[in-house]
Amino acid sequence: MLTKKQLDLLAFIHKRVQRDGVPPSFDEMKMALDLRSKSGIHRLITALEERGFIRRLAHRARAIEIVKLPESLGGAPNSGFVPRVIEGDRPDAPPPPAAMPVANTDSAKVPVMGQIAAGVPIEAINHMTHSVTVPGGMIAGSGDHYALEVKGDSMINAGINDGDVVVIRETSVASDGDIVVALVDDSEATLKTFRRKGASIALEAANPVYETRVLPSDQVKVQGLLVGLIRTY
Structure with a gap:
């Protein structure tokens, strides 16, 4: 079970990833949740990670993936959420000539x-x-x-x-x-x-x-x- 602040932060991260393709910065999280310091964001991030909702990427500064969502944010019961950060694909076929x-x-x-x-x-x-x-x-x-x-x-x-x-x-x-x-x-x-x-x-x-x-x-x-x-x- 998530606290209101944890749920608010997860919802904010999810919304930004869906909109921009990248997670928000810690400063943006702090402002969105109206917190006075980044330490509060660190605690919330740690709590979400411990509960399996997000994953921090090793050796990558502040890179976050959403692993799953609670039902209140549109997640399905007992199912994982596929993040928008995806593995690259470099096919052998000739590339198209323009965008x-x-x-x-x-x-x-x-x-x-x-x-x-x-x-x-x-x-x-x-x-x-x-x-x-x-x-x-x-x-x-x-x-x-x-x-x-x-x-x-x-x-x-x-x-x-x-x-x-x-x-x-x-x-x-x-x-x-x-x-x-x-x-x-x-x-x-x-x-x-x-x-x-x-x-x-x-x-x-x-x-x-x-x-x-x-x-x-x-x-x-x-x-x-x-x-x-x-x-x-």
């Missing part, structure tokens, strides 16, 4: 268009390397989708690690707090949290080692929005 339109199927292939920096920006992505298969629900909705291999650790507190593959929906607009693919000066691509600061754009890391970059809005172009995450073990 693929969304299909209403149980699974779909999306092209991997190179690497994206979660750290110091690297060259803009412009080529495809292979394709991956993802659940159809991960790319539900309108728009084309593609995937990128993450390089760097600046987004680890958002559950995005070096070597992960992120699934991106193509779009040129973003809201504050969205994790986006941002093109800087038409030459560098980076994966960061998007925020508007007056006439400027802030690209925030989810790792205190990296400083927030604040740039004139005409130097930043949103190329896509994070919708899912693939992790290969």
